Amino acid sequence: xxxxxxxxxxxxxxxxxxxxxxxxxxxxxxxxxxxxxxxxxxxxxxxxxxxxxxxxxxxxxxxxxxxxxxxxxxxxxxxxxxxxxxxxxxxxxxxxxxxxxxxxxxxxxxxxxxxxxxxxxxxxxxxxxxxxxxxxxxxxxxxxxxxxxxxxxxxxxxxxxxxxxxxxxxxxxxxxxxxxxxxxxxxxxxxxxxxxxxxxxxx
Amino acid sequence: xxxxxxxxxxxxxxxxxxxxxxxxxxxxxxxxxxxxxxxxxxxxxxxxxxxxxxxxxxxxxxxxxxxxxxxxxxxxxxx
Numbered sequence: 001x002x003x004x005x006x007x008x009x010x011x012x013x014x015x016x017x018x019x020x021x022x023x024x025x026x027x028x029x030x031x032x033x034x035x036x037x038x039x040x041x042x043x044x045x046x047x048x049x050x051x052x053x054x055x056x057x058x059x060x061x062x063x064x065x066x067x068x069x070x071x072x073x074x075x076x077x078x079x080x081x082x083x084x085x086x087x088x089x090x091x092x093x094x095x096x097x098x099x100x101x102x103x104x105x106x107x108x109x110x111x112x113x114x115x116x117x118x119x120x121x122x123x124x125x126x127x128x129x130x131x132x133x134x135x136x137x138x139x140x141x142x143x144x145x146x147x148x149x150x151x152x153x154x155x156x157x158x159x160x161x162x163x164x165x166x167x168x169x170x171x172x173x174x175x176x177x178x179x180x181x182x183x184x185x186x187x188x189x190x191x192x193x194x195x196x197x198x199x200x201x202x203x
Numbered sequence: 204x205x206x207x208x209x210x211x212x213x214x215x216x217x218x219x220x221x222x223x224x225x226x227x228x229x230x231x232x233x234x235x236x237x238x239x240x241x242x243x244x245x246x247x248x249x250x251x252x253x254x255x256x257x258x259x260x261x262x263x264x265x266x267x268x269x270x271x272x273x274x275x276x277x278x279x280x281x282x
Contacts, residue, residue, distance in 0.1 A: 035275030072236035076276060080236045083272045110205040111214075131211070134218070154210045154217075159228065159264045171227035174262055181221040188218065195219040202215040 011074035012065055028061070029054050031075055032082045040086055053089060057082035088160060095161045100152040109138055109151050126201045130193055137187040146180035149173055226258040231265045239269070239276060 014024035036050035045053075061078050068077055111131055115124055138147060145166065152162045163173040188198060206214065238252045248256065259266045 031279055035278050038278030039271040039275040071234075072240050075279065076236040076240055079275050079279065080232065080239075080272055083268055083275055084232055087268050087271060111211050112205045112207060113211055114208055130215070134215075150214075151206075153263075154206055154214050158267075159262070170264075171229055174228050174264075178221065178224060178261060181218050182223075184218045185221055198215050198219040202212045 008070040008074055011078075012068055015062065015065060025058055028075070028078060029058060032057055032079060035079050036082055036086055039083060040090065043090065045086065045090060049086075049089075053082060053086040056089075057085050060085065091158045091161055095157055098157060098161075100148060100155075100157065100162065100165050109135075109147060111135055123201060126197070130188065130198060130201055133188060133191055133193070134184065137184050141183050141187055142180050146176055146183075149177050150180050153177060220260070222257060222261060224258050224261045226254055228258075228262060228265055231255050231258045231262070232268075235265075235269055235272060239273060243273075243276065243280075 011024065011028070014020040015028075032054040033047075033050045036045070036053050037047065039045075040049060040053075057078070060081050064081070068074060111134070113127065113131055138150075142150070149162050149166065152165075153159065159173045159177070160170040162168075163170050166173070168176075185195070234251055234255045238248070238255045240246070241248055241252055259269055
């Protein structure tokens with residue numbers, strides 16, 4: 001265990017030592033690029049994207065070096081930072097032209113459920129009942145901010161991008177949406193619809 | 204704005220599957236390296252790792268990042 005901890009100190013020591021830093025950064029950069037290319041390759045993030053993210057990640061890693069606790073391998077920790085930066089960049093680019101309803105609320109969230117003819121009448125009735133109730137709960141139990149954030153998330157917008165549009169941060173928006181979900185679930189449960197009923201009706 | 208069938212089904216699942224979560228996304232990010240190493244090494248999860256796992260089940264954004272993170276680690280391990 002002591003040997004393992006000592007091994008985890010090697011990277012931070014090399015990165016702090018001016019005589020070793022350049023070589024350590026080059027080595028770490030190569031590791032990050034390899035991982036980034038695999039993670040983002042399928043989504044169109046190629047060599048140049050991975051190189052740019054790795055560069056930004058190296059700066060962040062140096063900045064946060066004192067926060068490395070040794071609870072994991074250094075390269076695992078470093079990769080987690082690079083992936084978070086890469087994901088952020090990817091999301092920012094993908095959603096750069098997408099806005100959310102940020103004005104005064106004059107546009108209620110509507111749920112336009114197209115009936116599937118093949119399903120039994122009873123299940124269709126259950127779906128309509130749950131939908132009607134959920135619509136009411138969204139309108140009456142959630143705050144305007146919760147409605148807007150939940151609606152944006154359902155349209156595929158990531159939490160951090162929602163945060164950027166409502167002048168908030170990722171942690172706060174996650175909490176905002178989590179509270180909204182809990183409130184909606186509580187409302188459905190109070191009306192007799194448990195989680196299994198909901199999942200079965202809309203499976 | 205209007206939600207369509209697939210979005211409504213996602214919302215229903217999202218509402219039905221919510222569980223209490225004491226972590227925020229930054230807490231999760233801090234501990235995912237140890238969770239990944241534990242999972243890949245099939246080591247038992249500590250209490251904190253279980254909390255992180257619970258956050259990942261509640262937060263689609265962190266879950267997506269974790270999925271990409273595991274792919275990246277696999278690429279590095281292969282060499």
